Amino acid sequence: MPLVEALRDFAAMTATTLAEALPLVKGHDLVLVHQTLADAQGLTPVLHLREAAPKTAIVVLTDESSASMDRKLLRAGADLVLSAKTVDGELLRRSVEQALERRKLLVALHRSRQGVDAIVQQSPDGIAVLRRGVVSYVNPRGAEWLKWERGQQVQRPEDGQQLEVAGRQLELRSSTTSWAGSPATLILARDVTKRARSEAALRSREGQLRKAENLRSLGQLAAGLAHEFNNILTTILGHADLLGCDPRNVEHTDAIRGASERMGMLVRQMMVFSGHRHHRCEPQPLNRTVAETAQVVRNTLPESTSLDLQLDPDVENVVCVRGDLERLVISVVDNAHVAAGPGGSIAISTRLAGPDRALLVIEDSGPGVPDEVLPRIFEPFFTTRDIGEGTGLGLTAV
Numbered sequence: 001m002p003l004v005e006a007l008r009d010f011a012a013m014t015a016t017t018l019a020e021a022l023p024l025v026k027g028h029d030l031v032l033v034h035q036t037l038a039d040a041q042g043l044t045p046v047l048h049l050r051e052a053a054p055k056t057a058i059v060v061l062t063d064e065s066s067a068s069m070d071r072k073l074l075r076a077g078a079d080l081v082l083s084a085k086t087v088d089g090e091l092l093r094r095s096v097e098q099a100l101e102r103r104k105l106l107v108a109l110h111r112s113r114q115g116v117d118a119i120v121q122q123s124p125d126g127i128a129v130l131r132r133g134v135v136s137y138v139n140p141r142g143a144e145w146l147k148w149e150r151g152q153q154v155q156r157p158e159d160g161q162q163l164e165v166a167g168r169q170l171e172l173r174s175s176t177t178s179w180a181g182s183p184a185t186l187i188l189a190r191d192v193t194k195r196a197r198s199e200a201a202l203r204s205r206e207g208q209l210r211k212a213e214n215l216r217s218l219g220q221l222a223a224g225l226a227h228e229f230n231n232i233l234t235t236i237l238g239h240a241d242l243l244g245c246d247p248r249n250v251e252h253t254d255a256i257r258g259a260s261e262r263m264g265m266l267v268r269q270m271m272v273f274s275g276h277r278h279h280r281c282e283p284q285p286l287n288r289t290v291a292e293t294a295q296v297v298r299n300t301l302p303e304s305t306s307l308d309l310q311l312d313p314d315v316e317n318v319v320c321v322r323g324d325l326e327r328l329v330i331s332v333v334d335n336a337h338v339a340a341g342p343g344g345s346i347a348i349s350t351r352l353a354g355p356d357r358a359l360l361v362i363e364d365s366g367p368g369v370p371d372e373v374l375p376r377i378f379e380p381f382f383t384t385r386d387i388g389e390g391t392g393l394g395l396t397a398v
Contacts (some may be wrong), residue, residue: 018045025053030096035062035073035083043076050077054110057103059085061096079103126170130156136179145170145189156185163189169196226267233260233267250307269319283317284325286350286358291327294348304342307333310349315358332362339366 008342015021018040025031031053033045040048049058060073061084065202070081079099082091118222120127125141134151145165148154157163157172164170170189177186237260242255298307318325329348334344344365353359369377 002240008043017049021045022048023054025049025056028053029100030055031056031058033058033060033097035060043072046076046078047075055107056097057096057104059092059099079106092269121230124191126187127261128187128189129177129181130154130187133181136184142187142189145191146187157187167193169193229263229267233263281319281321284320284322285320286315286325286360287311287313289322289325290329290348290350291361293326294333297333300340301333301337301346304344305337305340306345310347312349312351314352315350318358329360331361336364336366339368340364342364347392 013024015024017038020030021033021037026041031049031050035041035045037045044059046058049056057079058077060078060081062069062081064075065081065083073081076230079102080095082095087095120139123139123141124146126139128138128142128146128148130136133153134158135150135154138146138150140149143149145168146154157174159174162174163172169192173188173190173193175188177184215263228279236256238341240253240256240260243249243256290311294309301307333346333348337344340346346365347361347363349361349363351359351361375376
C-alpha cells in the first residue's frame with residue numbers, strides 16, 4: 001500500500017520546516033514528522049511539536065533508527081518511531097492507528113492525574129512521599145503543617161505518632177508505597193484536634209461519673225458513721241451529765257462536753273455531706289447573718305489578723321438554710337486566716353449580682369489556691385493541712 005493511500009482519511013497539511021509546522025499543528029489529530037528538518041533536527045522537532053500540541057499524536061520517521069534514540073524520542077513526546085527506510089503503507093496505517101489510540105489514552109490519563117492531583121493538592125490532610133528519607137512530594141497542607149519541602153532530608157515519623165503544631169493535634173500515619181517505580185513511604189497527617197478534645201471531654205465525664213459514684217458511696221458510709229457516732233455521743237454526754245453532779249468532776253466533764261460538741265459538729269458535717277439531713281430553705285437576711293457570724297468568728301481569730309466587713313445595704317434576703325450559710329462563712333474564714341498567716345487580713349463583702357441575685361465574697365491576703373489544688377477544694381476529706389488539723393469536710397458540707 002502506498003504511503004499516500006495510508007493517509008487517505010486525513011485532510012493533510014504540509015510544512016518543510018519546524019517554523020512553518022508549529023502554527024499548523026494545534027488542533028490536528030496527527031503529525032507525521034521527519035527527525036531531520038531544514039531548521040531543526042534530533043529531539044528538537046519533537047520537543048517543540050509536543051509543547052505546541054499536547055493532544056496531537058506524533059509519529060517520527062528516522063533515517064538511522066536505534067533503540068537508544070528511539071527511547072529518547074518517545075520520552076521527548078513522540079507516540080511512535082518508524083524507520084523511513086522500511087516503512088510501507090500498511091505499516092504506516094497500523095502505526096497511525098496505534099499512535100492515535102495511544103495519544104487518546106495518554107490524554108485521558110493526564111486528565112485523570114490532573115483530577116487526582118487537584119484532590120491531593122486541596123486535601124484537608126497533609127500528604128507527603130518520602131524516598132530514603134528525602135521528601136519526593138508534599139501537598140500544600142503537609143508543607144504548612146510539617147514544614148517540609150521537596151528535596152528536604154527528614155526523619156521518617158512513626159506510624160500513629162502524635163504531633164502538636166500551632167495549637168493543632170496531628171496524627172501521622174505512614175505506609176509503604178511506590179513512587180516513580182521505587183519503594184517509598186506515604187505519610188498522612190490528619191488534624192485530630194476535635195477528636196482529641198472530644199476524647200478528653202469523654203474521659204472527663206467518665207471521671208466525673210466515677211467521682212459521683214464514689215461520692216455516693218462515701219455519702220452512704222458517712223451517714224452510717226454519723227448515726228453510730230451520734231449514738232456514742234449521746235451515751236458520752238449522758239454519762240458526763242451524771243459525773244457533773246459531783247463538783248470534783250466539773251473540770252473533767254467540761255472537757256468531755258467540749259470534745260463531744262466538736263465531735264457533734266463533725267457529725268453534723270458528715271450528715272450534710274451524706275445528704276441525710278434535710279432543712280427547708282427560707283428567706284434569710286444575708287447582711288445580718290454574715291455580720292452576726294463574723295462577730296462570732298472574729299473572737300476565734302488571732303489578734304494580728306484583721307477582719308473587715310463591706311456589706312451592701314441594698315442586699316436584702318436570700319433563700320437558703322441559715323445554718324448552712326453560717327457554716328460556709330465560718331469554714332471559709334477559717335481557711336482564709338490559715339492562708340493569710342500571722343498579720344494577714346480578711347475581707348467579707350456583699351453586693352447585688354443581678355435583679356434576684358446577691359454575691360458573697362470572702363477574700364484574704366494569702367497567696368491564693370495553687371492551680372493543682374483548685375479542682376479538689378470541694379472533694380470530701382481532701383485537705384492541705386497537717387494531719388489532725390483539718391477534716392476536709394468544710395467546703396464539702398456546705
